[in-house]
Amino acid sequence: MRTLSLLLTFLLLIGWIAIARYAYICVILQTCESQEIRHIPTNDTANKVRPKTLTIRYNDTVILKDYEEFSFSEGQVQPATHSDNDRLLDDLATYLINNPQRQVKIYGRFRPSEAELKNGIFENLGLARANAIRQQLINRGIAEDRMALDYEQSSGEILGRPITFKLSGDSEKTESYKRVLFTFKDMTFSNANFAIDSEVFRPSTQFLIYADSLQTFLSKNLTQSVRIIGHTDDDGNEFYNETLGRKRANSAKAFLQKMGIKNKIIISSMGESQPAAPNTTEANKQKNRRVNFLLKK
DSSP: OHHHHHHHHHHHHHHHHHHHHHIIIIIISOOSTTOSOOOOOOTTTTTOOOOSOEEEEETTEEEEEEEOOOOOOTTOSSOOOOHHHHHHHHHHHHHHHHOTTOEEEEEEEEOGGGTTOOBTTBSSHHHHHHHHHHHHHHHTTOOGGGEEEEEEEOSSSOOSSOEEEEEEOSSGGGOSSOOOOOBTTEEEEEGGGBOTTOOOBOOOHHHHHHHHHHHHHHHTOTTOEEEEEEEOOSSSOHHHHHHHHHHHHHHHHHHHHHTTOOSOEEEEEEETSSOSSOTTSHHHHHHHSEEEEEEEO
């Protein structure tokens, strides 16, 4: 029985390593031959005519308008196939290429019934869906770091507008709130990895997938350093929040070091000074309670 138990443990370990390596090689580095994003028509969404209400503005100027809304079947990350969505992405890519000073934030939505669903290194389907759209724009020649991601939960089971776009200028100073990229070299995890008002780090499955890939990358790039930045919402005073952000960043650093990462790790805290969203709702406060991982040479 002991031999059988050891064998099962070994097989589970091999399975976990395979999944983590796939995440690093195929999902993050995107070097698999089959990595090209595929449109997947699913159940009842692929053939329905959707309203042509998708509009993209820069400040008060309409840049693109009268495109069909995207559509996602329940639990799916890839949008249902529709040629008008491709037309929008083609036109948006052309605009971004012709206006290199512009950046875009892509918002993905998820249903209340999908609130507990995760995908890869992303903590919710809204981020995963926004990332799927970003990957299609990358395939059209747009640099990854020009596209930030955001998410929100819809009020009902009908998504209505599953994907929206917000254009901005070339400087973060033109943004009201901090741009959060959610890329491998600039990744963010929310306070789901911490208890409320606690600095004790309790990594989620999504963080473990990312951390394993990070360890593999750093072991092959010893000159790379990691900067971990703690952020908070505006509950409490500024000094308390700066201290809490630093403690959380330090806890994340200790976890990476226990994994065996030898690269230089620098910690800092922005406290409440760089909100990603207004601190007006609990959902927005969760976006602001976050830890940011930056890779630097």
